[in-house]
Amino acid sequence: MSIVFLIIIGAAAGFLxxxxxxxxxxVIQTIGxxxxxxxxxxxxxxxLLSVxxxxxxxxxxxxxAMxxxxxxxSYTGR
Structure with a gap:
């Protein structure tokens, strides 16, 4: 199922x-x-998210820490 989903999302992303x-x-180049x-x-x-x-x-x-x-x-009065 994930391969089909990747192809559909890839086609949409390539088209956009x-x-x-x-x-x-x-069509093939767009999907690729x-x-x-x-x-x-x-x-x-x-x-980027990990960094x-x-x-x-x-x-x-x-x-x-601050x-x-x-x-x-505040509690020690220093």
């Missing part, structure tokens, strides 16, 4: 991409471009 870029291609674009875009998006999620984790850790230091400073 060729229309946005104003490129005339055949769509599937290849889906693979490249999916890998790129997955990579930004690691960065978000660092930001969250720093903010959490909150704990604020609370500690």
């Amino acid at each position: 991409a060729t229309r946005f870029m104003k490129v005339e291609t055949g 471009v769509g599937i290849a674009g889906a693979l490249i875009g999916g890998l790129l998006l997955r990579f 930004f999620s690691a960065f978000a984790g660092l930001v969250g850790a720093v903010l959490g 909150l704990l230091l604020y609370i500690w400073k």
Whole structure:
């Protein structure tokens, strides 16, 4: 089922991409471009999400530590 879904999504993505870029291609080339674009875009998006999620984790850790230091400073009076 996932192969059929990939072909359908690839065909739609290829069709939209060729229309946005104003490129005339055949049906097979359109589907091929769509599937290849889906693979490249999916890998790129997955990579970016992993990088930004690691960065978000660092930001969250720093903010959490700052909150704990604020609370500690408030209760100790220093």
